[in-house]
Amino acid sequence: QxxxxxxxxxxxxAGGSLRLxxxxxxxxxxxxxxxxxxxxxxxxxxxxxGIRWSGGSTHYADDVKGRFTISRDNAKNTxxxxxxxxxxxxxxxxxxxxxxxxxxxxxxxTAVIPYDYWGQGTQVTVSS
Numbered sequence: 001q002x003x004x005x006x007x008x009x010x011x012x013x014a015g016g017s018l019r020l021x022x023x024x025x026x027x028x029x030x031x032x033x034x035x036x037x038x039x040x041x042x043x044x045x046x047x048x049x050g051i052r053w054s055g056g057s058t059h060y061a062d063d064v065k066g067r068f069t070i071s072r073d074n075a076k077n078t079x080x081x082x083x084x085x086x087x088x089x090x091x092x093x094x095x096x097x098x099x100x101x102x103x104x105x106x107x108x109x110t111a112v113i114p115y116d117y118w119g120q121g122t123q124v125t126v127s128s
Contacts, residue, residue, distance in 0.1 A: 035049065095121045
């Protein structure tokens with residue numbers, strides 16, 4: 001059974017940094033794409049960043065490019081989201097997700113549909 005457990009959220013001032021972690025278990029993830037999504041109150045869940053576990057190809061939403069970095073640690077089966085230069089509009093619950101059959105172009109994984117597994121979410125609050 002796949003389990004995704006996020007951690008690292010919290011309260012930070014604008015301009016600050018946070019690193020989110022997603023510990024994945026229950027499966028070999030070498031063929032997966034892992035994604036980070038976020039959902040603010042009253043808004044739809046939106047794509048933030050994705051990484052192909054094998055090879056490490058990445059893709060970012062336009063509004064986080066240059067500020068956020070997604071990475072993975074194969075030995076720890078963990079995916080990270082380093083968030084720098086945080087803005088109040090980054091405030092949301094951040095979710096880790098896993099998409100099997102991760103062999104399509106990365107743009108395909110910006111939608112919610114390809115992801116079969118989701119974590120419980122971690123709150124990120126950026127104060128102005």
